[in-house]
Amino acid sequence: MRIAVVGTGYVGLVTGTCFAETGNTVTCVDIDKAKVEKLQGGTITIYEPGLDHLFLRNLKENRLHFTTSLAEGIKGAQIIFLALPTPPGEDGSADLSYVLGVSKELGKILDAYAVIVDKSTVPVGTADKVRAAIAANAKVEFDVVSNPEFLREGVAVDDFMKPDRVVIGSSSERANALMQQLYAPFVRQGNPIIYMDERSAELTKYAANAFLATKITFMNEIARMCERLDADVDMVRKGIGGDERIGKRFLFPGIGYGGSCFPKDVQALSRSADEVGYEFKILRSVMDVNQEQKTYLVPKVKRFFGGSLRGKKIALWGLSFKPNTDDIREAPALYIIDALLAEGAVVTAFDPEAMPGVKRMVGDKITFAENQYDALEGAEALVIATEWGAFRTPDFDLMETKLAQKVIFDGRNVFEGPLMASLGYYYESIGRRPVKP
Numbered sequence: 001m002r003i004a005v006v007g008t009g010y011v012g013l014v015t016g017t018c019f020a021e022t023g024n025t026v027t028c029v030d031i032d033k034a035k036v037e038k039l040q041g042g043t044i045t046i047y048e049p050g051l052d053h054l055f056l057r058n059l060k061e062n063r064l065h066f067t068t069s070l071a072e073g074i075k076g077a078q079i080i081f082l083a084l085p086t087p088p089g090e091d092g093s094a095d096l097s098y099v100l101g102v103s104k105e106l107g108k109i110l111d112a113y114a115v116i117v118d119k120s121t122v123p124v125g126t127a128d129k130v131r132a133a134i135a136a137n138a139k140v141e142f143d144v145v146s147n148p149e150f151l152r153e154g155v156a157v158d159d160f161m162k163p164d165r166v167v168i169g170s171s172s173e174r175a176n177a178l179m180q181q182l183y184a185p186f187v188r189q190g191n192p193i194i195y196m197d198e199r200s201a202e203l204t205k206y207a208a209n210a211f212l213a214t215k216i217t218f219m220n221e222i223a224r225m226c227e228r229l230d231a232d233v234d235m236v237r238k239g240i241g242g243d244e245r246i247g248k249r250f251l252f253p254g255i256g257y258g259g260s261c262f263p264k265d266v267q268a269l270s271r272s273a274d275e276v277g278y279e280f281k282i283l284r285s286v287m288d289v290n291q292e293q294k295t296y297l298v299p300k301v302k303r304f305f306g307g308s309l310r311g312k313k314i315a316l317w318g319l320s321f322k323p324n325t326d327d328i329r330e331a332p333a334l335y336i337i338d339a340l341l342a343e344g345a346v347v348t349a350f351d352p353e354a355m356p357g358v359k360r361m362v363g364d365k366i367t368f369a370e371n372q373y374d375a376l377e378g379a380e381a382l383v384i385a386t387e388w389g390a391f392r393t394p395d396f397d398l399m400e401t402k403l404a405q406k407v408i409f410d411g412r413n414v415f416e417g418p419l420m421a422s423l424g425y426y427y428e429s430i431g432r433r434p435v436k437p
């Protein structure tokens with residue numbers, strides 16, 4: 001099939017590449033000229049494990065193309081995906097200007113039947129708005145489908161190629177038949193395509209993200225209870241995760257959820273509720289608790305140093321919002337940096353992928369180290385904000401030679417308490433008993 005993908009950010013690039021990988025001819029369109037030139041030249045613009053290999057192969061085999069021209073990109077496409085940003089507007093609701101702007105343009109240039117697919121995360125009713133925006137100028141028939149994307153950054157290729165389910169919201173048999181044909185290779189393992197109406201599909205995406213954010217937040221509150229009741233959240237997590245009704249995944253407490261999706265989508269769903277006169281109380285609590293959780297470690301560090309961090313040298317491991325990505329959108333580490341600096345601490349950070357982005361944001365307010373060990377040079381405490389694999393089994397002998405004192409505040413429960421005790425560390429984590437030498 002011939003496919004167009006409008007927007008080559010995270011979702012657009014993964015979508016385009018994976019559809020090319022299953023034999024389709026894909027043209028990706030982006031208004032960012034520099035990005036398109038890089039992609040045309042074989043340079044991938046996001047860090048996503050496994051994607052570069054597929055990207056290069058499909059580019060070389062001429063199934064994957066890039067352009068800045070919408071008209072050129074959609075020429076002959078049977079399906080046109082909109083993978084455009086839907087950032088929070090001033091009031092927290094999703095900003096639809098990108099999606100509706102492109103839809104309006106599409107109406108003017110469509111010259112044959114096509115299915116226009118919302119892949120972006122959009123509020124209920126957007127499919128109708130997209131339909132109206134296209135119809136205002138359209139001279140040909142078209143259908144609009146809602147096909148939300150559930151990929152996670154860091155494991156995006158696997159999530160896309162082997163989805164748990166594909167959700168298709170549509171009221172057109174003709175569109176459903178094309179979508180079925182396109183997705184057939186991805187659901188071969190028996191995972192379903194779930195057909196529904198557009199509005200339900202749009203709400204499904206927000207409900208999934210809000211539910212997962214709530215699950216994490218619930219565990220973060222259980223972790224706070226564990227600290228107060230002298231219990232161990234790892235034990236509680238295993239104890240409840242063994243119940244299939246609860247499930248083992250997304251039960252890991254930490255310093256809160258970040259990233260480009262959960263924070264904005266929880267906020268947008270809460271705004272949608274306000275707009276229809278419903279107070280979605282759980283979501284308000286989730287947002288409040290998560291905000292506190294991001295800097296949850298800072299008072300602990302402060303307490304350890306007797307109430308003041310002025311002049312204290314703190315090492316920070318991890319800046320991205322989670323491992324295996326360079327994405328720093330809503331990363332808890334950014335909030336920790338701000339809070340530590342506000343307390344007068346001196347911060348040296350290391351992250352395997354995310355340092356350039358943070359450097360652009362904070363400049364020389366903190367120091368960036370060449371590697372995880374250099375970050376520890378003379379530090380009086382180490383704070384861990386992201387659970388990169390390289391932080392899990394470090395060279396403890398080397399760490400000892402660098403740190404001014406053996407003190408760790410672990411926001412991702414990377415280490416086991418007994419190991420830290422045997423190594424003689426002062427070690428505090430989330431929802432687990434502190435280790436004191």
Ligand SMILES: NC(=O)c1ccc[n+]([C@@H]2O[C@H](COP(=O)([O-])OP(=O)(O)OC[C@H]3O[C@@H](n4cnc5c(N)ncnc54)[C@H](O)[C@@H]3O)[C@@H](O)[C@H]2O)c1
Nearest residue numbers: 007008009010011012030031032083084085086120121149
């Ligand atoms: N990032 C994720 O993990 C993820 C997962 C599922 C769903 N989503 C949703 O998918 C959507 C896209 O997210 P993203 O992270 O890929 O966004 P992004 O910001 O990384 O990328 C968006 C791209 O669209 C381009 N763009 C903007 N206006 C354009 C226009 N008029 N024409 C062509 N291109 C244009 C930008 O230049 C950019 O390259 C959002 O709604 C998001 O909520 C994201």
Ligand SMILES: O=c1ccn([C@@H]2O[C@H](COP(=O)(O)OP(=O)(O)O[C@H]3O[C@H](CO)[C@@H](O)[C@H](O)[C@H]3O)[C@@H](O)[C@H]2O)c(=O)[nH]1
Nearest residue numbers: 149150151152153216250251252254257258259261321322
């Ligand atoms: O047990 C857990 C799991 C995750 N997190 C945090 O939650 C955030 C989000 O993690 P994750 O869901 O793995 O990353 P995303 O790439 O943001 O993916 C989410 O957001 C995407 C965009 O909408 C959806 O497509 C995915 O299904 C959804 O998982 C990160 O800060 C994690 O550190 C925890 O604190 N504890």
